[in-house]
Amino acid sequence: MTPSSPVATTVLHPDRLLPADDATRAIARDLYDSVADAPIISPHGHVSPDLLREDRPFADPAELFIVHDHYVTRILRSAGVDLADLGAGGGPYDPREVWRAFASRWELFAGTASGYWLRDEFVELFGLREEPSADRADAHFDAISGQLRLAEYRPRALFERFAIDVLATTDDPLDDLSAHRELAADATLRGRVLPTFRPDAYLDPQAPSFVSRTEALAAWSGSPVADYDAYLDGLRARREYFIAHGAVSADHGVRQPFTVELEHDEAARLYRRAVSGRLSEDEAEVFAGHMLLMSAEMSVRDGLVMTVHPGVLRNHSTETFAAYGPDTGHDIPVATEYTRALRPLLQRFGTAADFHLILFTVDETVYSREIAPLAGFYPSVFIGAPWWFLDAPDAIQRFRSATTETAGFYNGSGFIDDTRAFLSIPARHDAARRSDAGFLARYVREGRLSIRQAERIALDLVDAIPRRAFKL
Template identity: 60%
Template sequence: MSQSIAAHPDRLLPADPGTRNIARSLLERVQDLPIISPHGHVDAAVIEQDIPFPDPAALLVSPDHYVTRLIHSSGVPLDSLLGPLEAAQRAAQDSRSVWREFCTAWPLFEGTASGYWLRTQFHDVFGLEREISAETADASYDAISAKLREPGFRPRQLFKDFNIEVLATTDDPLADLASHAAISADPTFHGRIVPTFRPDAYLNIAHPGWSANVDRLIGEAGEGACGYAGYLRALENRRRYFVQHGAVSADHGVRTPSTVKLDAGEAAKLFDRARSGHTTPGDREQFEAHMLYEMARMSVDDGLVMTLHPGSFRNHHAPTFAAFGPDTGHDIPVAVSYTEALRPLLQDFGTAPDFHLVLFTLDETVFSRELAPLAGFYPSVYLGAPWWFLDAPDAMLRFRSAVTETAGFSRSSGFIDDTRAFCSIPARHDASRRIEASFLARLVAEHRVSEDRAHELIVDVVDSAPRRVFKL
């Protein structure tokens, strides 16, 4: 007989019985609060059109690079998990065989954040009772498939069941945001789906589609202006369009957080050289750093919260990128420095009224050395929650321990799930709430914070902080 897959009710809470009791009380205080998700990658059209979820493998395995990368590291070829790059061939992939590969590899996920989220989903969302294994692969596939066919198991109903109040998407600057508009106009939908302005492919001149993107941008939003002036005007116009459609933030996935302030003439020359295809690597770095500065200037003007996600070496394995494309598990964290890199931006905007800059990192060595001190001085700077490789229980505890003594609780963003996996959202937020309860319980047990104050702090961290930081 296989084991139950149900997670323990005290999961992630402290081992010490007395501290655990305090954590239980704190968790109970926030367990039923609505989910505020101000940064993620769920497609708004999925919610608007209430699109049925695909089969178990296409929903839970193939699109999840957390899952496929670990299975691949054990020697399983990616083509048995993803299928070829071509969409028609990918659609023909045998879903059940992919699921069997995943179930056989399930023991690899013990102790990982992915294993935690999946286990919680399997039990709480899909109603599985038996442990995942090679022996239960077909039975679990059939059980999840049956759940996916239920009339009520659709995105809109789950949005309600998951108690989601706000869900942010991530969108191309030229997106028409039609799904967002339709949701906002629908009186039967209770909740907010807000777009996020993501201009990376229009700012990074090393991006293969940069020149074509800029042509479209200026043509559609430049108001007849051309060159660098038209480029800036088009970006400003599209940001305003996003604000009009409910956006609260602009997100920037950059290699480094470097910023530089160029005069308009120098920036225009760089832009023109890039348009002609005659730039050096140094030109590319300087232009991207200048445009990050310009994005901060625009955020000061239009009020969009600026979030910064640097520090990933994208597409590290060229053969995998060529065969399967991006976001297939071989993006690797690199070291990042913030203090000097952000100084030009912070000199001009760090104390600007109502400017919010949320800094994320994949390099946890900067938690206490750079990020907490920056957030502990600049009114504009907030600490982004542990992200990607760091959104795991122990890393979240390390983050809270590293930054709180310098920046306190008020300078953090609240939890960010950063996910495309809609069904994992409640599991991710539940994990964060348990970690916050555990950390605060230790402070109470050590008589560093009163229990009454801890109850106030956990509500602030879970609910008030994301509303405050993202102006919700």
């Protein structure tokens, strides 16, 4: 009789992600322990406020871990899994079959950030000690499903368990923010849930919905859609509405951080052409660059932190976009330039009092060449945390090495999870804390920091630094 193969078990090493050599690891372990249980500050992300307002039980493991997480679905797609079979685009799907497709391909996630976070979630939240596999797919599906029916696995209970102090969402400028009003008025919910003003579709004439969005803005303000000044006033008014509901930042997802200052009449002319759908591609880029600069002017006036997330070619697969829509795993990074592109904006507002501009990138080459030097001079500029494809443990180490010697630790934003996957938030923050503890420990061992300095910085990276950058 042939013996069965041993079951692959999952054990989370207590010193995971910490340095390999014993002496540095010992220092890193102490630094990590000092911040491991600190509250989570998540000032930029994409969790819906309705998740907490409605507090409904999660439907099933597939809906929770796979269907809405393009970090996961893109890897499965790379192995030939049809996105339709994963529930892409809101289509029907069989949760158990989705889970089986994932579990039978678990080896695809080895070494990836997604695999690291998922393993952390499976063990820490659900106590799964065996690696996902085709053989154990149904057993794991049933085990997680059973726990999801328990009160302690509903969104609010997990929000408390995760010790989230601040959670920012991403919201359309015309959203009525009713979910945020209800959450803010609920004294039983500890921690703040803040809206974030996301105006991309209202500023970029190349956005597919630009005309309909500007028409809706004009209807809300009761002004003619072709009136450029009324358009600006409408954006300002909606920003004030967000501020009144707790918003601290406005987020801009642009292809390139290009800025240009136009004379008023030229901007008005381009705007009129934009709302009539008659702008050329070059004109559209100029107008969008002008509106990015105008958004900075608005932030100087109203105090909203300005975050800029550039450098992604959205919807790279036209076929996939047509079938399933956006956010389905085929947004691909491109090279990004900041120094010249942002100069018009920084010439006007780089030293403006209380203006905060947080620059993100998915182009690692610009950390040491452009972003860190900009943050090391302009009081308004902060280095955004490693984002998206760069939020993995090794990439975080490279980020620290690329930026610290030029701009230090205190010109940054602190870690930002930038996620739709609610259950991954503590895993992501824990990975960043471990990575930073290892980086600081190396500096201590090399005589570049004292242990007291490292202890202070470790704490500030998870508390004082994000609070300062996002005006919390």
